[in-house]
Amino acid sequence: MQAFELDLRLARDTTTIGRLGLCELRLMNDRRWPWLILVPQRNDITEFHDLTPLDQTxxxxxTGLVSKALKSLTKADKINIGSLGNIVPMFHLHIVARHDGDPNWPGPVWGHGTVERYEADVSDRFVADIRQVVLPV
Structure with missing residues (x-):
């Protein structure tokens, strides 16, 4: 079996939080929204239906575990979940915490404005908070 290789664009634009049973959990490096990404550790998968039934489950x-934790942690008004793959074909799932009045509310986050990168200490703190809720020791 070939080792999992993360798409270089996902690696460049995100920070590793940890590994779940199937997915690598990552933080999108854009502080405008608390934005997590689940990437199934499977090569050559571009669509949800390409996953096996067990992987889909x-x-x-x-997704439920991460979205519930993100909503609780951020006190979000709404959690947006989506998979586009038009730019990065490797299958990945976006989980974004939204708040009434955030940039482009109630519109989508994709393609809106300019990325605002996290400061390292803020990113590190958020990653640690997510790990504590989603990946308890």
């Missing part, structure tokens, strides 16, 4: 479970 695991992804659904992990």
């Amino acid at each position: 695991m992804l659904t479970f992990e």
Whole structure:
């Protein structure tokens, strides 16, 4: 079996939080929204239906786990979940915490404005908070 290789654009634009059963959990480096990404650790998968039924079930479970934790941690008004893949074809799932009045509310986050990168200490703190809720020791 070939080792999992993360798409270089995902690696460049995100920070590793940790690994779940199926997915690598990552933080999008854009501080305008608390934005997590689940990437199934499977090569050559571009669509949800390309996953095996068992992987689809695991992804659904992990999506629920992460989205519930993100909503609780951020006190979000709404959690947006989506998979586009038009630019990065490797299958990945976006989980974004939205608040009434955030940039482009109630519109989508994709393609809106200019990325605002996290300061390292803020990113590190958020990653640690997510790990504590989603990946307890």
